[in-house]
Structures are given as structure tokens and as C-alpha cells.
Amino acid sequence: MGFGVVSRCYFASLVPSQLSLFTPSKNHFLFTSLTTIINMTMMYISHDISVITETCDDIAIMYGGNLVEYTDTMTLFEKPLHPYTQALMGAFPSIKGEKTVLKSVPGEPPVLLDPPPGCRFHPRCPFANGGCKNATPEFREVEKGHWVSCSNIG
Numbered sequence: 548m549g550f551g552v553v554s555r556c557y558f559a560s561l562v563p564s565q566l567s568l569f570t571p572s573k574n575h576f577l578f579t580s581l582t583t584i585i586n587m588t589m590m591y592i593s594h595d596i597s598v599i600t601e602t603c604d605d606i607a608i609m610y611g612g613n614l615v616e617y618t619d620t621m622t623l624f625e626k627p628l629h630p631y632t633q634a635l636m637g638a639f640p641s642i643k644g645e646k647t648v649l650k651s652v653p654g655e656p657p658v659l660l661d662p663p664p665g666c667r668f669h670p671r672c673p674f675a676n677g678g679c680k681n682a683t684p685e686f687r688e689v690e691k692g693h694w695v696s697c698s699n700i701g
């Protein structure tokens with residue numbers, strides 16, 4: 548686990564080798580306790596969406612080194628807008644409702660030394676059109692407090 552303290556904000560992340568030592572419930576307890584006790588903002592960086600949901604008020608989704616969606620946790624789960632966020636949600640198992648087949652995101656993550664032109668998600672996006680590989684979508688607020696980088700939204 549790593550912590551970086553910058554002014555009144557700390558950054559936390561877990562590397563895979565530490566996952567066996569820290570269960571999601573321990574992470575949640577540790578992070579929320581630290582945030583409460585020392586009254587600081589925490590930035591938690593992880594692929595574990597269940598811990599993020601329990602721990603964080605707001606969520607920023609990144610793809611290929613770029614921010615693609617940002618909003619509060621409830622809004623993100625109830626109404627994910629970016630196709631990559633939607634794909635992430637579809638790849639995460641739920642303990643509620645009917646059993647469904649998990650969907651994986653097709654293709655490979657971009658090589659950041661030579662990223663795809665335009666929207667970096669376009670080679671894997673089911674909604675990509677001709678314009679997606681020509682222009683980088685602007686990261687903009689499409690609803691109050693809900694920011695997305697996709698030219699097909701809003």
C-alpha cells in the first residue's frame with residue numbers, strides 16, 4: 548500500500564502483491580478511519596470498483612491516460628455515460644438480481660507510447676463512428692456535476 552501526503556490530501560493505492568493482505572473491508576475501514584481521524588481528503592487509485600464505491604464520494608474514470616468520466620459515486624453507478632465506464636460496469640459481478648454473463652471489453656488497452664488518434668477508446672468502442680478517430684473529444688460537463696469525454700454524448 549502506498550500513501551502520499553500533499554498538503555491536506557493523501558493518495559492511497561494497493562499493488563497486486565498486497566491484495567492478499569488487505570481485504571476490501573479492511574481497506575474500507577482503514578481508509579475511512581484515516582480520512583475521519585486526520586480530516587484530510589483522500590485520493591484512492593484502484594481497479595477494485597467495490598472498494599471505490601464503499602470508500603469514495605466521487606469517482607473519476609481514466610482510460611489510456613486520460614480522464615473520461617467524473618461525477619459522484621451514486622450518479623456513476625445509476626447512470627454511467629461514457630462507453631468505457633458502461634463496459635466496466637458490465638464486467639463487474641453483482642450480488643443482486645438475476646445471474647448474468649459478465650462482458651469483457653474487447654481488444655487491448657492502448658500503447659501509450661503510440662496511442663490511437665482521436666478518442667483513445669475508439670478501437671474498442673461499440674459506438675465509435677468515423678469522427679471518433681479524427682478528433683479528441685472534449686472533457687465537458689454534460690449534466691450538473693457530471694463530466695464526460697465522448698463526442699456522442701450531450
Ligand code: SF4
Pocket residue numbers: 629630631666667668669670672673674675676679684696697698699
Ligand atoms: S468519442 Fe466515439 S469512440 Fe470515443 S467513447 Fe465516444 S463514441 Fe466511443
